[in-house]
Amino acid sequence: MKEFKYVITDPVGIHARPAGELAKKAKEFKSTATFIKGEKSAKATSLMKLMGMGIKQGDEVLIRVEGEDEEACATALEAFLKEHF
Secondary structure, three states: OEEEEEEOOOOOOOOHHHHHHHHHHHOOOOOEEEEEEOOEEEEOOOHHHHHHOOOOOOOEEEEEEEOOOHHHHHHHHHHHHHHHO
């Protein structure tokens, strides 16, 4: 299992278009990536659940990646977050 924290810097937070791209990126891997904020969590591949978490600018999220390609998945998702959020 790999975990990393990320603070959202986008003024709008996690919103529709980039969240869709994030879900698409997560689907490229066999591992399961889960976003956790407080008591809420959602799989990175679930666009509606991700948006339903209400992640805003300044929120810190924990991303937990588990599976056979977890290292590559975690690295790719962290790079994606830095580029888009």
